[in-house]
Amino acid sequence: VCVAGYGQSDANEILQLIPPPTLLTKEAQGLCPERDFKVECGGFSERPVYSLKHVPDTSLLVTSGPPDSSIQIWQVSAEDSDVIKSVSTIAIENGTGQSWAKIATISARAPWVLHGSGLDRVQITEVESRKNVYTAASRGSEELSGLAFLDCNTLLLCCATGRLCLADMRQPQSLMEAMPVPSAPCREQWCMGTRHGAQGLELSSQPVARLSSRGLLTLTDLRKTTEFLALAKARVPSPGSGAEFLCVSWAPALEGYLAISGFDGLVHVYDTQSWDSSGREAEPVFVHKGHAFGRAGGSEDPPLVTVHTWHLQKPRTLLSAATDGSLHVWDWVQPCGKC
Amino acid sequence: GAGQDVGRSCILVSIAGKNVMLDCGMHMGYNDDRRFPDFSYITQNGRLTDFLDCVIISHFHLDHCGALPYFSEMVGYDGPIYMTHPTKAICPILLEDYRKITVDKKGETNFFTSQMIKDCMKKVVAVHLHQTVQVDEELEIKAYYAGHVLGAAMFQIKVGCESVVYTGDYNMTPDRHLGAAWIDKCRPDLLITESTYATTIRDSKRCRERDFLKKVHETVERGGKVLIPVFALGRAQELCILLETFWERMNLKAPIYFSTGLTEKANHYYKLFITWTNQKIRKTFVQRNMFEFKHIKAFDRAFADNPGPMVVFATPGMLHAGQSLQIFRKWAGNEKNMVIMPGYCVQGTVGHKILSGQRKLEMEGRQILEVKMQVEYMSFSAHADAKGIMQLIRQAEPRNVLLVHGEAKKMEFLKQKIEQEFHVSCFMPANGETTTILTNPCIPVDISLGLLKRETAIGPLPDAKKPKLMHGSLLMKDNSFRLVSPEQALKELGLAEHQLRFTCRVHIQDPRKEHETGLRVYNHLKGILKDYSVQHLPDGSITVESILIQATAHSEDQGTKVLLVSWTYQDEELGSYLTSLLKKGLPQSTP
Numbered sequence: 001v002c003v004a005g006y007g008q009s010d011a012n013e014i015l016q017l018i019p020p021p022t023l024l025t026k027e028a029q030g031l032c033p034e035r036d037f038k039v040e041c042g043g044f045s046e047r048p049v050y051s052l053k054h055v056p057d058t059s060l061l062v063t064s065g066p067p068d069s070s071i072q073i074w075q076v077s078a079e080d081s082d083v084i085k086s087v088s089t090i091a092i093e094n095g096t097g098q099s100w101a102k103i104a105t106i107s108a109r110a111p112w113v114l115h116g117s118g119l120d121r122v123q124i125t126e127v128e129s130r131k132n133v134y135t136a137a138s139r140g141s142e143e144l145s146g147l148a149f150l151d152c153n154t155l156l157l158c159c160a161t162g163r164l165c166l167a168d169m170r171q172p173q174s175l176m177e178a179m180p181v182p183s184a185p186c187r188e189q190w191c192m193g194t195r196h197g198a199q200g201l202e203l204s205s206q207p208v209a210r211l212s213s214r215g216l217l218t219l220t221d222l223r224k225t226t227e228f229l230a231l232a233k234a235r236v237p238s239p240g241s242g243a244e245f246l247c248v249s250w251a252p253a254l255e256g257y258l259a260i261s262g263f264d265g266l267v268h269v270y271d272t273q274s275w276d277s278s279g280r281e282a283e284p285v286f287v288h289k290g291h292a293f294g295r296a297g298g299s300e301d302p303p304l305v306t307v308h309t310w311h312l313q314k315p316r317t318l319l320s321a322a323t324d325g326s327l328h329v330w331d332w333v334q335p336c337g338k339c
Numbered sequence: 340g341a342g343q344d345v346g347r348s349c350i351l352v353s354i355a356g357k358n359v360m361l362d363c364g365m366h367m368g369y370n371d372d373r374r375f376p377d378f379s380y381i382t383q384n385g386r387l388t389d390f391l392d393c394v395i396i397s398h399f400h401l402d403h404c405g406a407l408p409y410f411s412e413m414v415g416y417d418g419p420i421y422m423t424h425p426t427k428a429i430c431p432i433l434l435e436d437y438r439k440i441t442v443d444k445k446g447e448t449n450f451f452t453s454q455m456i457k458d459c460m461k462k463v464v465a466v467h468l469h470q471t472v473q474v475d476e477e478l479e480i481k482a483y484y485a486g487h488v489l490g491a492a493m494f495q496i497k498v499g500c501e502s503v504v505y506t507g508d509y510n511m512t513p514d515r516h517l518g519a520a521w522i523d524k525c526r527p528d529l530l531i532t533e534s535t536y537a538t539t540i541r542d543s544k545r546c547r548e549r550d551f552l553k554k555v556h557e558t559v560e561r562g563g564k565v566l567i568p569v570f571a572l573g574r575a576q577e578l579c580i581l582l583e584t585f586w587e588r589m590n591l592k593a594p595i596y597f598s599t600g601l602t603e604k605a606n607h608y609y610k611l612f613i614t615w616t617n618q619k620i621r622k623t624f625v626q627r628n629m630f631e632f633k634h635i636k637a638f639d640r641a642f643a644d645n646p647g648p649m650v651v652f653a654t655p656g657m658l659h660a661g662q663s664l665q666i667f668r669k670w671a672g673n674e675k676n677m678v679i680m681p682g683y684c685v686q687g688t689v690g691h692k693i694l695s696g697q698r699k700l701e702m703e704g705r706q707i708l709e710v711k712m713q714v715e716y717m718s719f720s721a722h723a724d725a726k727g728i729m730q731l732i733r734q735a736e737p738r739n740v741l742l743v744h745g746e747a748k749k750m751e752f753l754k755q756k757i758e759q760e761f762h763v764s765c766f767m768p769a770n771g772e773t774t775t776i777l778t779n780p781c782i783p784v785d786i787s788l789g790l791l792k793r794e795t796a797i798g799p800l801p802d803a804k805k806p807k808l809m810h811g812s813l814l815m816k817d818n819s820f821r822l823v824s825p826e827q828a829l830k831e832l833g834l835a836e837h838q839l840r841f842t843c844r845v846h847i848q849d850p851r852k853e854h855e856t857g858l859r860v861y862n863h864l865k866g867i868l869k870d871y872s873v874q875h876l877p878d879g880s881i882t883v884e885s886i887l888i889q890a891t892a893h894s895e896d897q898g899t900k901v902l903l904v905s906w907t908y909q910d911e912e913l914g915s916y917l918t919s920l921l922k923k924g925l926p927q928s929t930p
Contacts, residue, residue, distance in 0.1 A: 039538040
């Protein structure tokens, strides 16, 4: 598990933590006393880390954050040292009104990082050589809220306005527009979640989830972009602190389950298999309240969940972090009748 | 040491010519010479009394004091051994207990005897918290509260103005029966801190306790028995208070027992040294003694056969002998029962075997014991993690930090973190390595009364908190340092005072006579330098304050005049200024 700080000071830490053995997938040989995480390696970043991704099949990490759209590459776990060293920075000039790059990584043909802060600045850089491998055709300069590799040739870009764009690397000039968002009276911010599957799985058949700052959730099948697969509303507080922590993600080991966070100190888990296109309010299967109740004393603002992710193998286990620096690993018990 | 939890702590510090040994621990994982520290580092032959000024023991855990009788009686040391009062009371009990098991049960021969333990303890001088103890004329030590276990202390060792703080094991978060470690801003030259848990990020205490209580509760609810092997002193008290509070809150009826013998004495010591426990216990002591448990009773061997649920705390902690092993053998065959191991187990013990997953154990007499009871493992140790270490450094403000750790541990990241945040040097030597720290000791200097009077008369009264800059001459004569006025220094050393004078030549174009050039210069300077005293002397020279300017004719060129500007070295600034001013030339019009 890698965590990083995003404070304003110039000493933000990036830590690679080993979870307690009970959370690792291997069945522990004996018993272990540990409920504690161990810091395996750590490094220092001069800029706040807003996005942190591991490059698969390598010991490299990529980070990004304000004040510009450049991305930083780090080397973890050298043989004789526990320091995460900065390897290089890929500097990108800023477009107007854009702040920091969103990133996605893949290691299909080579370790690549897909990055960009706006729709007109999307590119793929080969991590080790730092060479530019691909630049997406521009279709406007909107700010991006997320990007993903659907497979080793197909990219999915999500704008903060909710607009989705598909790009095929083999056809560099084309940028296909996918489903726009349901119209809304006030402007909302959107983010997306795509399902991680095993490599080789036909990922474009997995629905893409989009979450708005008002709590609207849309599911879209990328092969049939003319209609929503499903539309639902989450019961969340009205957008107060902005959309920078909005996060929606699919469970890798549970069909149809997704989680959302970023509105307050809670993480909601939903089973989307019962959803339709009515846009009705959906009941969460489970709500994690640990961050909201974790602190003693109410002197400061209640913590806000900054990000969450699913455990890759354990079906109902999630990790979430919040503005008070807490990291929770939690699961829920399914009521009888379901597996 | 081999395991992370158990090692043998023993550190040698040389400070301003004094040699101090910090802790004298035993490694419980070895059965041979490796279990004791290697004292040949100090000297190859003979007794160690002449080589050490004192020995300090931080707390009663055997990995910090286990080798003490061997060191003082078998290797040989007769100097003072310092420790806190609770440590002095409890240490010999643990040493005797361990000696019994090692010699009587295991049949070891090269081990210290009961008499040696007694003789060793006679050399111990007990200290109070925050009490400055004068070891000799120059060396003094002071103990600070360390949390961790009853009586654990961090020690400051001071010689003159150089000091070292050794933390031993400490805990920066208070728990149910002990407070948190605390030290003042003593700014030692070096802070030596334990860092075994530095790379650990602890799970929240609440979650850990909840997990433990859940397991105990579930077992008891289904009618099972819970065995918790403990060491007599240490975490056992913490768990007792935890269970007692839980039982009270949940109104549970199942009995909880604390096995007799050593453990009764333990509660006695906690009551005796009540000032060493935490604030809450001390405050509520009058109304209700935390160690008088309502739900926890003394155990009797026969109770183990009673039907129904129960919880038993029994010694020793690794299930290697004694009562806990007896109870374990009785209960192991029932899957409704549970054993919760609360600490690290040394290899070879039953505790270690069941924790590695063994479920068929060979007991004495070739009997096979099948373990069907649930085996759980929960660590409740109280050590400082990275956050705690940073907190302590922030409190003490050392100039250098030294991390003590197990073998070959990578801690580059923590080292950088400490160096970056506190701007101090951080060292992490391996076992057997020597680290040298450079200190800046203060050297006292006497100041002559005359100089002092003179310097304090100049300028405004100094701020009592701010240093005042003084000028004087430092005389190093006959092993003494004195600060005196320059005149006195010259007199004492029989030296003559020299005056330094600079003369600069400025060429200006002026065909007139020297006298007229001089007048021109005088008028020019008088007009510009309104704040200075500019004088025209009868012999034609001009003075600006104490600087002398004379106009002379150039030897070869009648049209050029040479101005000689002359000043003493104390007037350097004004002299340079005048020179550059004159180099710019004189105004054309002559008044």
